[in-house]
Amino acid sequence: MKRAFSLLIAAAALAGLAGAPAAAAKGKAKPKPTPVTTVRATATTDSDNDQVAVVATCPKGKIVVGGGFISPEAPTSGIAEDINIVWESRRASPNSWRVSAAREDNGSAGPLLPVTAQAYCRIPKLKPKAKKKQKLTITEKSATGPLAAGGLPSSATAACGAKQRPISGGFSYAPPPDLAGFSFGFVFQNYRSSSSSWTAALVDIGGMSRAVTSHAYCAPKAQVKQSSGAATLPAGAVAGNGRATAISNPCTKSRSLISVGFLATQPATGAAVTIITESSREGPTSRASGLNLGPADGTLEARAYCL
Secondary structure: OOOHHHHHHHHHOOOOOOOHHHHHHHHOOOOOOOOOOOEEEEEEEEOOHHHHHHHHEOOOOOOOEEEEEOOOOOOOHHHHHHHEEEEEEEEEEEEEEEEEEEEEOOOOOOOOOOEEEEEEEEOOOOOOOOOOOOEEOOOOEEEEOEEEEEOOOOEEEOOOOOEEEEEEEEEEEOOOOEOOOOOOEEEEEEEEEEOOOOEEEEEEEEOOOOEEEEEEEEEEEEOOOEEEEEEEOOOOOOOOEEEEEEEEOOOOOOOOOOEEEEEEEOOOOOOOEEEEEEEEEOEEEEEEEEEEEOOEEEEEEEEEEEE
């Protein structure tokens, strides 16, 4: 429990209907979206500073178009005594997504804590029934922010090239967390920040400087639509941490959810200090969950990107 209170103290230091198209009058059905399936992979941690990387891989013939993670704490009420700090969620290969985490443990080894990586998979063909074999080609662009330490932020925005649009994105930071030395980063943003860019941001805790890297996955002329949902993240207290889950509005029936993102209040002294424990796809909606260690209410937003 002593380290749980240390975590709390250290943290505190810091959304119409349109008329029917002319084609409908001719009896033409509206094209259905290309299906996207979620593939999951899970690994566990059991002791302080336990480092884990888990990769979810799409089945043969499909590519990864986005990804996310689920990393619950223990216990799920009161003060979190054990938690995995997710420091990487990004594309590992054209058909896989990798999530990396390190464990903060406040007592003896155990219980086992899961870290789940989600890969969002679809066929590379742009339109399944189209005669032309046009493929969805994805190019990665990345950008690294400045080094930050002692409660300061590091933010980076990766921009797609000309005529390219981000369909998804991810984050990582370096160096990785060192929970034995109580040094890590709070990643509080990972989202599509414009029609051509993706942004990630963190606030660093401890004496070791860290820089965040934003990874944008870009496709030619991709017409991505955004859906979102927000929640209030209650303040943490001596007797327990605040918790909340934000759920986006669903993608429309003509589009598939291909990627997810999140935004939380920037951690600062006297403000909400959020550890993101989930950024995941659930059917046509996106979920973002967080744990608030700070003394003030904050906001948490889940974003869904639909193609």
